[in-house]
Amino acid sequence: xxxxxxxxxxxxxxxxxxxxxxxxxxxxxxxxxxxxxxxxxxxxxxxxxxxxxxxxxxxxxxxxxxxxxxxxxxxxxxxxxxxxxxxxxxxxxxxxxxxxxxxxxxxxxxxxxxxxxxxxxxxxxxxxxxxxxxxxxxxxxxxxxxxxxxxxxxxxxxxxxxxxxxxxxxxxxxxxxxxxxxxxxxxxxxxxxxxxxxxxxxxxxxxxxxxxxxxxxxxxxxxxxxxxxxxxxxxxxxxxxxxxxxxxxxxxxxxxxxxxxxxxxxxxxxxxxxxxxxxxxxxxxxxxxxxxxxxxxxxxxxxxxxxxxxxxxxxxxxxxxxxxxxxxxxxxxxxxxxxxxxxxxxxxxxxxxxxxxxxxxxxxxxxxxxxxxxxxxxxxxxxxxxxxxxxxxxxxxxxxxxxx
Amino acid sequence: xxxxxxxxxxxxxxxxxxxxxxxxxxxxxxxxxxxxxxxxxxxxxxxxxxxxxxxxxxxxxxxxxxxxxxxxxxxxxxxxxxxxxxxxxxxxxxxxxxxxxxxxxxxxxxxxxxxxxxxxxxxxxxxxxxxxxxxxxxxxxxxxxxxxxxxxxxxxxxxxxxxxxxxxxxxxxxxxxxxxxxxxxxxxxxxxxxxxxxxxxxxxxxxxxxxxxxxxxxxxxxxxxxxxxxxxxxxxxxxxxxxxxxxxxxxxxxxxxxxxxxxxxxxxxxxxxxxxxxxxxxxxxxxxxxxxxxxxxxxxxxxxxxxxxxxxxxxxxxxxxxxxxxxxxxxxxxxxxxxxxxxxxxxxxxxxxxxxxxxxxxxxxxxxxxxxxxxxxxxxxxxxxxxxxxxxxxxxxxxxxxxx
Numbered sequence: 001x002x003x004x005x006x007x008x009x010x011x012x013x014x015x016x017x018x019x020x021x022x023x024x025x026x027x028x029x030x031x032x033x034x035x036x037x038x039x040x041x042x043x044x045x046x047x048x049x050x051x052x053x054x055x056x057x058x059x060x061x062x063x064x065x066x067x068x069x070x071x072x073x074x075x076x077x078x079x080x081x082x083x084x085x086x087x088x089x090x091x092x093x094x095x096x097x098x099x100x101x102x103x104x105x106x107x108x109x110x111x112x113x114x115x116x117x118x119x120x121x122x123x124x125x126x127x128x129x130x131x132x133x134x135x136x137x138x139x140x141x142x143x144x145x146x147x148x149x150x151x152x153x154x155x156x157x158x159x160x161x162x163x164x165x166x167x168x169x170x171x172x173x174x175x176x177x178x179x180x181x182x183x184x185x186x187x188x189x190x191x192x193x194x195x196x197x198x199x200x201x202x203x204x205x206x207x208x209x210x211x212x213x214x215x216x217x218x219x220x221x222x223x224x225x226x227x228x229x230x231x232x233x234x235x236x237x238x239x240x241x242x243x244x245x246x247x248x249x250x251x252x253x254x255x256x257x258x259x260x261x262x263x264x265x266x267x268x269x270x271x272x273x274x275x276x277x278x279x280x281x282x283x284x285x286x287x288x289x290x291x292x293x294x295x296x297x298x299x300x301x302x303x304x305x306x307x308x309x310x311x312x313x314x315x316x317x318x319x320x321x322x323x324x325x326x327x328x329x330x331x332x333x334x335x336x337x338x339x340x341x342x343x344x345x346x347x348x349x350x351x352x353x354x355x356x357x358x359x360x361x362x363x364x365x366x367x368x369x370x371x372x373x374x375x376x377x378x379x380x381x382x383x384x385x386x387x388x389x390x391x392x393x394x395x396x397x398x399x400x401x402x403x404x
Numbered sequence: 405x406x407x408x409x410x411x412x413x414x415x416x417x418x419x420x421x422x423x424x425x426x427x428x429x430x431x432x433x434x435x436x437x438x439x440x441x442x443x444x445x446x447x448x449x450x451x452x453x454x455x456x457x458x459x460x461x462x463x464x465x466x467x468x469x470x471x472x473x474x475x476x477x478x479x480x481x482x483x484x485x486x487x488x489x490x491x492x493x494x495x496x497x498x499x500x501x502x503x504x505x506x507x508x509x510x511x512x513x514x515x516x517x518x519x520x521x522x523x524x525x526x527x528x529x530x531x532x533x534x535x536x537x538x539x540x541x542x543x544x545x546x547x548x549x550x551x552x553x554x555x556x557x558x559x560x561x562x563x564x565x566x567x568x569x570x571x572x573x574x575x576x577x578x579x580x581x582x583x584x585x586x587x588x589x590x591x592x593x594x595x596x597x598x599x600x601x602x603x604x605x606x607x608x609x610x611x612x613x614x615x616x617x618x619x620x621x622x623x624x625x626x627x628x629x630x631x632x633x634x635x636x637x638x639x640x641x642x643x644x645x646x647x648x649x650x651x652x653x654x655x656x657x658x659x660x661x662x663x664x665x666x667x668x669x670x671x672x673x674x675x676x677x678x679x680x681x682x683x684x685x686x687x688x689x690x691x692x693x694x695x696x697x698x699x700x701x702x703x704x705x706x707x708x709x710x711x712x713x714x715x716x717x718x719x720x721x722x723x724x725x726x727x728x729x730x731x732x733x734x735x736x737x738x739x740x741x742x743x744x745x746x747x748x749x750x751x752x753x754x755x756x757x758x759x760x761x762x763x764x765x766x767x768x769x770x771x772x773x774x775x776x777x778x779x780x781x782x783x784x785x786x787x788x789x790x791x792x793x794x795x796x797x798x799x800x801x802x803x804x805x806x807x808x
């Protein structure tokens with residue numbers, strides 16, 4: 001199959017491109033490399049030394065004989081995108097090309113504006129261009145569990161659609177509706193907006209769309225990234241792009257306190273990177289038909305409380321846990337039960353935290369510990385100005401922000 | 405009160421600005437005049453001869469002694485918007501500054517992209533700038549009944565929030581959720597996106613927001629636009645911007661068949677322009693508190709089937725009704741019951757179709773009939789390419805689109 005991987009230079013995009021290439025698909029990576037620019041802006045770098053996308057593609061070819069074609073393209077440029085689609089006519093499109101960090105999206109007004117503008121315009125341009133060019137590709141989009149919000153209805157979160165009963169003059173009526181969204185950050189909100197875009201284009205134009213509501217990804221290697229040191233995946237440890245479990249493992253590796261925000265009573269959904277790329281493969285095999293509603297999967301394998309993870313990592317490594325004020329505006333404690341029947345029925349065999357892969361992440365972190373800037377470990381973004389006042393210092397006593 | 409009217413040069417924006425100015429408020433009209441540029445693009449013009457915004461403001465001052473301050477500003481320019489807000493610090497902001505025609509939004513891929521980019525970025529920039537500048541204004545946004553979609557749950561449409569029951573492991577649970585949206589065009593979809601933006605900013609930042617889900621506006625004069633010929637309101641009769649009832653009245657005035665799409669069985673919600681500006685006044689008087697959820701009003705006064713309106717106008721004027729293929733993708737027939745208790749309880753006394761104001765519109769149309777380009781009367785935009793194939797000629801036999 002000819003597959004376009006939009007955002008194929010990113011944390012999940014890159015291993016997905018390799019995974020699908022190894023399966024024999026013709027892979028076109030489309031990326032504006034914005035994530036590398038953001039590294040430059042923030043003055044951080046991937047823990048793992050990451051080559052240019054061109055060099056990575058060259059190594060993959062040497063190693064496997066498969067070609068990855070890289071296209072430098074910004075989805076915000078509608079006309080270039082339309083021309084590209086008309087020329088390459090992919091049969092499937094995997095869409096990772098959005099700014100994906102909640103803390104980055106809350107950093108300042110400029111970051112909020114960038115995240116909304118980039119994500120909404122990119123996604124909508126893609127949909128409009130698919131209709132205009134008549135490219136009948138299966139669109140698989142990386143969404144987030146965060147569209148549900150963390151104040152759930154008190155029942156396991158279904159896969160995208162919620163059964164409700166409404167009173168009508170002729171008696172109660174059962175409906176299935178898009179789960180009422182309650183995103184907790186500007187980033188998560190853009191994925192909620194995407195859902196409405198998808199609903200419209202599936203209904204009006206018969207586009208075939210799958211939306212993957214992904215949990216927090218942990219781990220760094222997949223079978224394909226392990227094949228050569230230069231195929232290594234990006235590994236973010238900083239307060240903006242690092243994901244919580246990976247951050248605990250890095251913190252443990254360098255003797256930094258494990259930074260738990262608030263009580264750590266937040267329950268989150270998790271998935272290992274290897275399962276994440278496998279889920280994309282499974283979703284591709286199960287496309288909706290034209291005219292069908294958007295297919296929504298919960299792409300996660302287990303849920304945990306943040307403090308339980310911290311305590312588990314602390315026990316495993318001897319690290320200490322630091323409880324810090326929460327920079328996010330959210331409930332201290334929440335329950336989270338999630339359905340993921342669809343991927344299980346398609347054959348997913350979840351990799352759990354028990355599989356020993358936690359140690360692998362610690363090993364990676366130790367190997368590259370000399371590349372870590374400790375001052376970039378804490379979260380600096382605060383959800384509101386009031387919260388910013390309360391969260392002033394990192395666990396090592398450094399001031400988090402310059403006084404404005 | 406110091407009030408910013410964003411989009412204050414438009415069809416409802418202008419009479420709202422006059423209405424609030426007449427009540428003694430300090431009015432700042434902010435507009436990028438995009439609606440006038442779109443007239444130029446489409447080669448159409450308001451049926452009523454409309455002066456420049458600067459000239460209109462001058463006449464208003466001569467006529468009433470009140471000043472309207474006009475600011476040429478595009479909300480897509482975030483930095484200029486933020487600086488403007490910080491400088492003028494309005495106490496209320498009425499936000500009309502979005503592309504507001506469904507047919508225009510479906511005209512081509514370029515028009516879809518423009519509508520999404522313009523509307524979403526404008527609204528989000530405004531919200532981000534309000535938070536950044538700490539301007540604690542009551543934001544009143546003009547939304548649309550179209551966010552509900554026309555496939556309703558079989559009960560009267562509540563004002564924004566729907567009561568539902570959900571099954572949980574501990575028994576049924578009652579929830580009130582944002583009404584599940586099902587917009588029928590790109591334009592309507594942008595208003596659905598706005599709802600999510602408002603929900604987030606009300607919840608995260610405590611912004612005080614009112615969203616007015618407005619029906620189709622008819623009529624052209626208000627008490628204030630009647631005061632001087634040069635204060636006359638814009639009147640759109642073309643297939644993109646003209647609203648259905650006003651279009652019937654214009655068609656009747658010039659002996660053009662009344663263009664009903666499909667069976668005309670679509671039921672729509674309506675409101676007279678004078679009530680629309682009064683509703684904005686009432687909404688301003690009833691602001692939510694910080695931390696409260698978004699307040700949503702249904703801003704409409706009656707519902708009618710499109711074919712009933714056509715037949716009523718035909719009977720009143722002797723015009724003939726032409727049933728044409730429907731360029732929209734929608735059900736042929738739908739019921740629509742709508743609650744509007746909140747405005748009634750705030751004192752709205754609805755102006756109904758029975759009030760004799762239909763004849764006023766016909767009079768306006770006859771007076772300016774020489775300014776009408778008959779070729780611009782039919783709807784040219786089709787919702788999908790398939791539909792475009794079926795809708796090829798106008799009721800007078802002209803080809804609607806050039807063959808591409």
